[in-house]
Amino acid sequence: MKFYSTKNRSKPVDFKTALLRGLAEDGGLYMPSEWPKATRVHKVGKVHQVLKEFIDIPEKELEKICSEAFNFEVPLVKLDKNLHILELFHGPTLSFKDFGARFMARAMNYYLRKSGEKFNIIVATSGDTGSAVADGFYGLSNIKVFVLYPSKRISALQEKQIATLGKNIIALEVAGDFDDCQRLAKQALGDPELRKKINLSSANSINIGRLLPQMYYYFLAGEKMKKPIFVVPSGNFGNLTAGLFTKKLGLPVKKFIAGINVNSGIPEFLKSGYLAERHTSLKLRRASKTKMTYSSAMDVSSPSNWARVIDLYKNSPELLKKDLEAITISESETKKTITEIYKKFGYVADPHTAVGIAAAMTRHSTITRNSDPYVVLATAHPAKFPEIVESAIGKKIGLPQALAGLVKKKKQSVVIGKNYKELRKILDSNH
Ligand SMILES: *Cc1c(COP(=O)(O)O)cnc(C)c1O
Numbered sequence: 252m253k254f255y256s257t258k259n260r261s262k263p264v265d266f267k268t269a270l271l272r273g274l275a276e277d278g279g280l281y282m283p284s285e286w287p288k289a290t291r292v293h294k295v296g297k298v299h300q301v302l303k304e305f306i307d308i309p310e311k312e313l314e315k316i317c318s319e320a321f322n323f324e325v326p327l328v329k330l331d332k333n334l335h336i337l338e339l340f341h342g343p344t345l346s347f348k349d350f351g352a353r354f355m356a357r358a359m360n361y362y363l364r365k366s367g368e369k370f371n372i373i374v375a376t377s378g379d380t381g382s383a384v385a386d387g388f389y390g391l392s393n394i395k396v397f398v399l400y401p402s403k404r405i406s407a408l409q410e411k412q413i414a415t416l417g418k419n420i421i422a423l424e425v426a427g428d429f430d431d432c433q434r435l436a437k438q439a440l441g442d443p444e445l446r447k448k449i450n451l452s453s454a455n456s457i458n459i460g461r462l463l464p465q466m467y468y469y470f471l472a473g474e475k476m477k478k479p480i481f482v483v484p485s486g487n488f489g490n491l492t493a494g495l496f497t498k499k500l501g502l503p504v505k506k507f508i509a510g511i512n513v514n515s516g517i518p519e520f521l522k523s524g525y526l527a528e529r530h531t532s533l534k535l536r537r538a539s540k541t542k543m544t545y546s547s548a549m550d551v552s553s554p555s556n557w558a559r560v561i562d563l564y565k566n567s568p569e570l571l572k573k574d575l576e577a578i579t580i581s582e583s584e585t586k587k588t589i590t591e592i593y594k595k596f597g598y599v600a601d602p603h604t605a606v607g608i609a610a611a612m613t614r615h616s617t618i619t620r621n622s623d624p625y626v627v628l629a630t631a632h633p634a635k636f637p638e639i640v641e642s643a644i645g646k647k648i649g650l651p652q653a654l655a656g657l658v659k660k661k662k663q664s665v666v667i668g669k670n671y672k673e674l675r676k677i678l679d680s681n682h
Contacts, residue, residue, distance in 0.1 A: 252305050254281040254459060257558045266306045267362050270460040273453045280558050281459045289500040298467040305463055308361055320353035325468050327475055330596045333622050334611065337472050338629045343653055344382040344412055345632035347490060351461030352387035358460055363393045370450045373439050375399045375432035379548050382412035384454045385420045399423045399432040408654055415660040421681060424664040431669045438671045439678060456489035457555050465493035472626050473502045482627040484607040485509040486549035488556040495563055505623050509577040510610030512544045516552050517577040545585050545602035545639045578610040585609060589643035599648060601636050604629040
């Protein structure tokens with residue numbers, strides 16, 4: 252299958268090109284050019300049969316990649332009548348980003364092994380992306396990963412997840428904030444001189460190679476639930492876009508609800524009647540600073556995957572509103588939800604998942620026998636955010652094994668300043 256750019260449909264590329272480029276050359280995002288019906292393959296362990304429609308990797312190889320990438324459980328926990336939690340945090344770095352990162356690493360490795368090329372990945376992170384990408388690519392001989400993270404601005408555990416691996420994972424601790432990291436990564440990706448010398452790509456959620464595999468768990472849940480309402484805690488809308496893809500492929504879904512925090516401009520998009528950014532007050536919002544919230548991985552005002560959502564719904568707010576609602580959850584509601592869900596069901600939710608649960612509750616304050624089944628996607632393990640969770644439930648929570656072992660490991664980061672020259676020197680000498 253070919254993938255076109257949301258900015259220009261006329262020059263579609265194959266999956267390998269889209270995967271290795273990340274962003275299209277014209278700055279657009281890659282979209283699948285066809286939507287083959289996938290009605291017979293909503294079977295556990297059969298996701299490769301959906302992905303093979305999009306990805307030109309031989310079926311046997313693709314099956315192997317999927318079984319290695321998705322080698323952890325995805326429990327569907329019933330909290331109450333018609334309120335279910337799909338736990339996506341049982342991968343090695345305890346967030347749903349493991350699905351996309353682990354698949355993407357293996358797919359890249361497949362193509363590069365065949366061609367013998369060497370590749371470099373650069374990724375700026377405020378936490379979960381960096382750890383998932385570092386872990387997913389760890390140990391691959393033909394790919395080096397440079398992870399830029401803001402010094403002292405990510406949690407100690409997240410830093411350990413990124414900076415204790417070594418080998419092909421280079422942890423760059425930037426004396427600055429997340430925006431500095433992102434700017435540096437963009438500068439490197441847009442440096443023509445550097446790109447002449449080395450193969451360089453990014454691994455953020457605009458990469459179609461991270462998005463497609465995330466359809467996996469929607470199909471899993473769709474197998475178990477009849478026409479669910481999926482509630483997705485959202486920031487850059489990568490997770491939700493993967494869900495919309497499954498509906499397009501024929502998965503019966505009643506509705507998607509984006510649970511968002513106070514930073515998101517999506518309700519304004521949906522209300523405005525125009526989907527394109529230039530028509531909304533979003534430009535203003537983008538200029539104002541994003542606030543730090545409990546659900547830090549969703550502190551995004553203008554989601555990077557929105558161009559895909561608009562493209563999928565042919566720029567029609569009417570069509571989009573049939574499938575998508577967005578509900579904003581305040582900080583106090585988020586914390587209150589963690590407390591209440593614990594009291595009522597004994598369930599410990601992380602702050603991102605709590606935004607999703609609160610959105611489900613808001614939309615349907617009494618989830619009764621006759622109502623539709625809600626499936627809230629749990630995007631991170633509560634142990635990744637101990638301060639807020641422990642304060643909300645009034646109790647200590649233990650570290651899962653995956654994190655407990657990390658505490659003793661020593662970090663090995665390279666400290667760099669905000670100046671691009673420093674990064675450039677490292678890229679020049681390390682690739
Ligand atoms: C990244 C992240 C999100 C947001 O996902 P998007 O695909 O960017 O919408 C939500 N929760 C957690 C825990 C995350 O790490």
